[in-house]
Amino acid sequence: MMKCLLVTATAASVLALGLGAAQAADLVPEPVVVAPAVFNWAGFYAGVHAGYAWGDQDDNQSILFDDAPLPADSFNVDGFIGGVHGGYNWQMDQFVFGVEGDIDYTNIKGSEGYAGFVPGFGDIEGNLELKSQWQASARLRAGYAFDNFLVYATGGIAFADGKLTSSGYNFDAPGNFSSDDSNTHVGWTIGAGAEYAFSPNWIARAELRYTDFGSKTYQLLEGPVDASWDQTSVTVGLSYKF
Numbered sequence: 001m002m003k004c005l006l007v008t009a010t011a012a013s014v015l016a017l018g019l020g021a022a023q024a025a026d027l028v029p030e031p032v033v034v035a036p037a038v039f040n041w042a043g044f045y046a047g048v049h050a051g052y053a054w055g056d057q058d059d060n061q062s063i064l065f066d067d068a069p070l071p072a073d074s075f076n077v078d079g080f081i082g083g084v085h086g087g088y089n090w091q092m093d094q095f096v097f098g099v100e101g102d103i104d105y106t107n108i109k110g111s112e113g114y115a116g117f118v119p120g121f122g123d124i125e126g127n128l129e130l131k132s133q134w135q136a137s138a139r140l141r142a143g144y145a146f147d148n149f150l151v152y153a154t155g156g157i158a159f160a161d162g163k164l165t166s167s168g169y170n171f172d173a174p175g176n177f178s179s180d181d182s183n184t185h186v187g188w189t190i191g192a193g194a195e196y197a198f199s200p201n202w203i204a205r206a207e208l209r210y211t212d213f214g215s216k217t218y219q220l221l222e223g224p225v226d227a228s229w230d231q232t233s234v235t236v237g238l239s240y241k242f
Helices: 002-026
Strands: 042-057 067-070 074-092 095-118 121-148 147-171 175-197 202-220 223-240
Touching: 042 095, 042 202, 074 121, 074 223, 095 147, 095 223, 121 175, 121 223, 147 202, 147 223, 175 223
Parallel strands: none
Antiparallel strands: 042 074, 042 223, 067 095, 074 095, 095 121, 121 147, 147 175, 175 202, 202 223
16 A cells, blocks of 8 residues: 555656646747848949840941942941949839949941942942940839849940941052941840849849940941941849949
């Protein structure tokens, strides 16, 4: 009998200690889980970018010829593009809106040979070349943010310098000839891109854009030539958010 009472008392003590420990554990506050901060895209930023552009030049040089077996009315252009950009973003929930401008050094160029008779000038054979050494744009941007990753569309007005050079040989007044003229083209641009913020201030980017620079009239020795070009550019860059 005494042995049974001792076992019962011991079991009751163990149960009491277990209940007490459980109640004590309930009194310990649970750790607070802090949600990671969402990246804020709003504010000023500036950076650098570089890439490659390619496209097509179109002109009406052939209208100068009575007989043009080999006109230079169309040819490819391509080259390096790189410069600086800057802008400002506003953010509403996950939607990001902004304005951006850029200016680039470019080495966009292309050429094509021609041959034919130009009334009042002569029977000629030569080469027509277009070259652009700077470009710029002013654009709107609209995008959607996945925390520190942003996809966006962009579009606006575009500017570029153009230099058209015609050089060759005149068989009727035997000798070489060369002339050139320069213009500033104004057109439009549209594209899309993605940005990744890998720190609170540093942002990597990649962008694809199509640009149409419109037509300008170039005054050459053989006569006026209307020329335009369009291009597609791919650039990557780095921005600093202030």
